[in-house]
Amino acid sequence: MKKGIFITFEGAEGSGKSTQIKNAARFFRRKDRSVVLLREPGGTKVSEAIRAILLDKRNKKLSDATELFLYLAARSQIVREKILPALKKGKVVICDRFEDSTLAYQGYGRKLPFALIRDMNRVVRGTLKPMLTFVLDVDIRRGLQRGGRYDRIERESFSFHQRVRSGFLKLAEQEPERMTVIDGSRPLPEVSRLVLEKLKSVFG
Ligand code: TMP
Numbered sequence: 001m002k003k004g005i006f007i008t009f010e011g012a013e014g015s016g017k018s019t020q021i022k023n024a025a026r027f028f029r030r031k032d033r034s035v036v037l038l039r040e041p042g043g044t045k046v047s048e049a050i051r052a053i054l055l056d057k058r059n060k061k062l063s064d065a066t067e068l069f070l071y072l073a074a075r076s077q078i079v080r081e082k083i084l085p086a087l088k089k090g091k092v093v094i095c096d097r098f099e100d101s102t103l104a105y106q107g108y109g110r111k112l113p114f115a116l117i118r119d120m121n122r123v124v125r126g127t128l129k130p131m132l133t134f135v136l137d138v139d140i141r142r143g144l145q146r147g148g149r150y151d152r153i154e155r156e157s158f159s160f161h162q163r164v165r166s167g168f169l170k171l172a173e174q175e176p177e178r179m180t181v182i183d184g185s186r187p188l189p190e191v192s193r194l195v196l197e198k199l200k201s202v203f204g
Contacts, residue, residue: 002033004087005203006128008098011136012165013154014143015184017096020136020195027199028092036086039096041074044081050074055151062152064110068117071102076124083128098130100171100179105153108167109160129178132202134195135168136184 007024009017025035041051050070053059062070075098086093099121106112140161144154172179182194 002090004090005033005092006083006087006095006130007092008095008100008130008133009136010097010100010104010133010168010179011184012104012138012140012143012161012168014145015136015138016188016191017136019188020134020182020191021094021096023192023195024094024134024199025092027196028094028203031203034089034091036082036091036093037096038078038082038093040078040098040101041071043078043095047074047077050077055153057150057152057155059152064106064112067110068102068106068112068120071106072120072124075099075102075121079125079128087128095130098133099125100133100135100168103171104164104167108170109156109164131178132198133175133179134198135172135179135181136191137165137169137181138184140165142185 005028009021009024011017021037025037028035040047041054042048050073054062054067054070054074078095083093083095102117102121103114107114107117140158144150144161169181172181180198182191182198184191186194
């Protein structure tokens with residue numbers, strides 16, 4: 001049986017992840033791999049219910065700690081219900097956001113302690129780590145324009161979103177082996193080509 005592969009796509013709002021996730025899925029399906037596409041928060045019944053709470057703009061009073069715990073709770077479910085079983089069956093799992101989003105949004109964005117987030121994330125995901133992570137980097141103004149109707153997080157201040165964007169870049173500097181930053185403001189065919197080139201270089 002083929003070995004499971006876990007890949008994640010990260011980036012600030014409206015960075016064009018969805019298009020590139022489809023692109024990556026096509027790459028693996030052409031190789032006759034079975035691909036599972038997931039998103040965070042979400043992907044299971046419980047995690048989608050948590051997502052609805054997290055993104056509902058009426059939940060203005062959500063504390064930063066509540067927000068963190070809900071993202072982690074949603075992750076715990078998707079890891080156990082979906083990601084680990086799929087990897088065990090040798091599938092390719094491509095997830096729209098994962099742990100790096102928590103470090104970028106709740107760490108750099110909300111300024112919650114990184115050590116705490118990392119420790120709790122380890123409880124949530126165990127030894128599971130993406131083997132490859134794409135960070136699509138786009139200008140915040142441009143990204144938010146693409147977003148359409150704003151959810152609770154998208155309504156955050158410009159400086160919050162700037163901290164998130166630079167947070168992703170700092171995380172990528174810390175783990176260049178795993179995290180590949182791609183300039184998402186380039187023309188779409190070029191972004192797609194860069195993603196495919198990286199996938200080919202790692203998976204042949
Ligand atoms: P999206 O899937 O449409 O990008 O919406 C998810 C939102 O949740 C997005 O604003 C990023 C945010 N988020 C966090 O703040 N922390 C996390 O750990 C994750 C996974 C997402």
